[in-house]
Amino acid sequence: MLPRLTPVTAWAAVCALVVTLASSGRAEDYHLPPIGSPAHGEALIAEKGCGGCHMIPGILGADGLVGPPLTMMGRRVFVAGLLRNTQQNLAAWVLDPQRIVPGVAMPSTNLTPAEALDVAAYLETIR
């Protein structure tokens, strides 16, 4: 015989299902809301001249071809073919690419870590 479905047991069943579904995926399948300010990141990207080397969607005049186009950055699996694409890794790259790949053509920037997180927050919105 099936147990009677009271509102409380129905609610418990829904919660159990949600927990099961949530734990069946891997953590990196979920895109958490970005920390920092994408709007400030967008302004910094324009100000720092990243567009001289990169084509960057949403940034006026950013049509450089020295580095790869930063299209769909929010959907990429890797940053620079090397780091898992998380906001923190993207910020670490933007802050100091020379520390990650010594001699790479992208110069280290003079952003603060908080500014690099803002820049990464903007790049992650490019989907």
Ligand code: HEC
């Ligand atoms: C002098 C040219 C130059 C400038 C200026 C520059 N970059 Fe780059 N950037 C590169 C090159 C070259 C690469 C490719 C490095 C690699 O993949 O090994 C790169 C890679 C990247 C990547 C990884 C792209 C990918 O496809 O995974 C990101 C993100 C990035 N740059 C963001 C920025 C941002 C943001 C700025 C401004 C703060 C900036 N870059 C300024 C040349 C530049």
